[in-house]
Amino acid sequence: xxxxxxxIMITTMxxxxxxxxxxxxxxxFTIVFKGRVKVNAPASERENIQNFFGKVLGKEVEIQKNYxxxxxxxxxxxxxxxxxxxxxxxxKEDYLNSMQVGLLTPSSxxxxxxxxxxxxxxxxxxxxxxxxxxxxxxxxxHAPGNQVFRLVNIPDDKLENKDNNTSENSSTEIHKSYLVKxxxxxxxxxxxxxxxxxxxxxxxxxxDDVWSIAQIAEHLSKAESSLTGRAxxxxxxxxxxxxxxxxxxxxxFVEDFxxxxxxxxxxxxxxxxxxxxxxxxxxxSNPKEFLSYFKAKRQKTIDFVKTTDKDLMxxxxxxxPKLGDMNSYLWLVFMSAHNSRHTAQMLEVxxxxxxxxx
Numbered sequence: 001x002x003x004x005x006x007x008i009m010i011t012t013m014x015x016x017x018x019x020x021x022x023x024x025x026x027x028x029f030t031i032v033f034k035g036r037v038k039v040n041a042p043a044s045e046r047e048n049i050q051n052f053f054g055k056v057l058g059k060e061v062e063i064q065k066n067y068x069x070x071x072x073x074x075x076x077x078x079x080x081x082x083x084x085x086x087x088x089x090x091x092k093e094d095y096l097n098s099m100q101v102g103l104l105t106p107s108s109x110x111x112x113x114x115x116x117x118x119x120x121x122x123x124x125x126x127x128x129x130x131x132x133x134x135x136x137x138x139x140x141x142h143a144p145g146n147q148v149f150r151l152v153n154i155p156d157d158k159l160e161n162k163d164n165n166t167s168e169n170s171s172t173e174i175h176k177s178y179l180v181k182x183x184x185x186x187x188x189x190x191x192x193x194x195x196x197x198x199x200x201x202x203x204x205x206x207x208d209d210v211w212s213i214a215q216i217a218e219h220l221s222k223a224e225s226s227l228t229g230r231a232x233x234x235x236x237x238x239x240x241x242x243x244x245x246x247x248x249x250x251x252x253f254v255e256d257f258x259x260x261x262x263x264x265x266x267x268x269x270x271x272x273x274x275x276x277x278x279x280x281x282x283x284x285s286n287p288k289e290f291l292s293y294f295k296a297k298r299q300k301t302i303d304f305v306k307t308t309d310k311d312l313m314x315x316x317x318x319x320x321p322k323l324g325d326m327n328s329y330l331w332l333v334f335m336s337a338h339n340s341r342h343t344a345q346m347l348e349v350x351x352x353x354x355x356x357x358x
Contacts, residue, residue, distance in 0.1 A: 028058040029113050032104040033072035036248050040089050041145035043082040048144040056120050080145055100148045110153040114139050179305050179332055186339040187298045193343050194287040198358050202287055203279045206352045213346050215276035217290045220342050222274040224335060228301055231331035234317040241314040243325055254330050257323060258337040
């Protein structure tokens with residue numbers, strides 16, 4: 001089975017009451033992280049994740065029904081959401097190219113923490129960038145669940161300033177970095193799904209009323225243009241910063257709204273103008289032609305996010321009641337989640353019993 005990569009998402013406080021807390025039993029270390037990150041992890045690793053962060057690193061692990069939230073100094077957390085199926089998980093090596101979480105530690109504790117991690121049997125790693133290969137300053141490791149963390153050695157007298165730095169610019173850069181990774185990895189998931197498909201497989205229809213992979217691709221292309229256009233148009237809407245108070249909650253909501261897991265319960269009509277043509281009339285005769293077109297279009301969006309100084313967060317456009325008002329950033333999150341959802345639809349076509357072998 002071809003696997004859909006569901007990527008790491010920045011998020012914030014999930015709703016629901018706590019089911020419990022795994023409190024530290026041994027040493028308590030100062031480990032500063034101010035971001036909010038969601039990681040999909042195998043359910044089989046749950047106990048190991050709880051033990052590592054709770055007992056080895058001495059961090060509070062808030063235990064919920066289907067996820068754990070690891071709290072760090074500085075107010076940030078990493079939420080581990082558990083899945084039994086590997087279809088929702090990145091491979092270990094894929095985490096090297098996804099978001100790497102930086103943990104700031106005081107120099108007086110850095111070597112102690114590093115040794116405790118090693119004694120726990122955690123795999124360390126050497127990053128490609130020479131700047132980060134000095135283990136006296138940086139220590140990279142795969143934590144249980146495969147997420148990559150970077151331990152950073154900060155002089156004790158400077159760590160307090162790092163902890164107190166809650167500037168808006170820092171938050172903006174974190175969000176932009178996340179969005180770029182999301183756009184890149186959802187594009188990569190689509191490339192992986194379409195790799196090596198024949199023309200016959202490209203046009204195969206499981207039923208008359210079910211889209212072929214070629215038709216799904218055309219819908220994706222049209223939706224990409226439509227959603228990018230909405231993101232740009234939203235920049236012309238009036239400023240409404242009061243609507244941006246819970247942006248991390250909104251990011252999670254938008255991703256869940258369009259995600260594969262809600263396909264059967266949330267009916268989202270095909271937007272006008274994004275319906276595909278008959279499978280034999282799509283603009284691309286094979287997946288290679290489509291990917292060349294799609295990757296170039298997506299790269300323009302990625303380059304825009306990387307370089308723009310426009311305010312993606314504080315201009316809002318009204319939408320359907322279920323979705324609520326959307327800023328430009330959320331439209332691009334929606335676009336990336338839409339990409340992943342339809343990549344999953346392509347995989348369903350490939351798993352049909354009559355899908356051509358070549």
